[in-house]
Amino acid sequence: MAIIRFLESIQSALAADQVISDPDRLTTYSHDWWPLSAKLRRLGRHPHLPEAVVFARSEANVVAVVKAADAAGIPLTPWGLGSSVTGAGLPTRGGVMLDLSKLVGEPALDLVNHTVTVPAGVLGLTLEGQLERSGFTLGHSPQSLDRSSVGGWVATMATGQFSSRYGGIEDLLVGFRLVRADGEVLDLRAHPRAAAGPDFRQLFIGSEGTLGVVTEVTLKVFPKPEHRLVEAFRIPSIEKGLAAIRQISQSGLRPFLVRLYDASEARYATRNKDIGSPVLFVGHEGLREVAEAEHACARRMIVANGAASIGSEPVETWLGRRFDFSTVERYLDATGGYAETIEVAGDWSTVGELYTAMTTALAPLADEVLGHFSHIYPQGTSLYVILLGHADTDEAAAERIRAIWAAAMDATIGAHGELSHHHGIGLARKPYLAAQNAGVTRLARQIKSVLDPKGLLNPGKLFDV
Helix, strand or coil: HHHHHHHHHHHCCCCCCHHCCHHHHHHHHHHCCHHHHHHHHHHHHHHCCCCCECCCHHHHHHHHHHHHHHHHHEEEEEEEECCCCCCCCCCCCCCCCEECCCCCCCCCCEEECCCEEECCCCCCCHHHHHHHHHHEEEECCCCCCCCCCHHHHHHCCCCCCHHHHHHHEEEEEEEEECCCCCCCCEEECCCCCCCCCCHHHHHCCCCCCCCEEEEEEEEEECCCCCCEEEEEEEEEHHHHHHHHHHHHHHCCCCCCCEEECHHHHHHHHHHHCCCCCEEEEEEEEEEEEHHHHHHHHHHHHHHHHEEEEECCCCHHHHHCCCCCHHHHHHEEEEECEEEEEEEEEECCHHHHHHHHHHHHHHHHHCCCCEEEEEEECCCCEEEEEEEEEEEHHHHHHHHHHHHHHHHHHHHHHHHHCCCCCCCCCCCCCHHHHHHHHHHHHHHHHHHHHHHCCCEEECCCCCCCC
């Protein structure tokens, strides 16, 4: 068998404790944080089982495993910390899971150029803590900071809650090292910009392990801001809120935090069940004089749209619990409970229609449909929808999650939105990807055929047939 040939070929390159083939332990790698996967786990179903798991402790380990998988003709699925909420790291054709969680080490902080270089398996929260002790910050703060890896951010084109100021991972990335399907190591970077042909970094960012395995990442870092201001506002309507945040973005202001909640989610965000209206969170940070001036300008735009301040406390409280995923987890842990988080994006001219289409389509499928807008750009914003509900059984809950995805993706395509803003494609969105742009699908498959001609890297994902 191919898996036996593979395991025999890597014996000399890896220690015995770097390989898992015990069936009971393999079931752990059949599930990530995708809610559908959580319900299947409760049902005792493990549809995405690898045949073996290999831990990499060095780039040399990664090269050895990739070459061995290529020689044996066996599928290879990279696995960071398993924090995907779309099934991006789940194996679809068995084979080997390459676990990168042991690919860790101390960060190399460059105090002159304001960059940091780390192995791909480093936990985001660990890196941020190390930088803070040196007076710096990543500026990258996804809700999964305490459960996601640096390499995973690159693989999924992640973004963070403060992206309106600092940008997404594509903006923060200086360079990375990547192992191709044949074992060749590429070192892709720009210091600080390079007009020497195409920027090949962009080819691999967001490729979800289908074109190569990220082993090391160099990111920008920023001095910890000396001053921060935050404020919450009641706002008369979603339309007025969208007008306010569009004006803020298009005026050139750079708030670190912008979150416009609809009335349903505002009850959770403010912890005030009687709030009764949309709520807008805004924050600025940096040099004191600049932060205060920007906040004053943003505040003027918000108030001009009919908003009234409710102070800083709701935002400060939210900042203290912004990594809390427990509400979704509680629903998923209950028999028949289900929850889902779906983020899409749209330009300013259509995002209001996208919100209406999404919430209308999803309302019959959940007990609660909550929505907020964040991650603003001069051309548009993301829309994040949370669904909470209960069905009679876990089986029914799993079917409801599937129905939610179908309704959400159909609504997004119909409203000319983007299928994902930062969670990626994985298995959840893959059935809908080709419908958005057939030409891009053909091009992506051509690129895949060149970079991974045997189709072994994370097969069954993105543009694979």
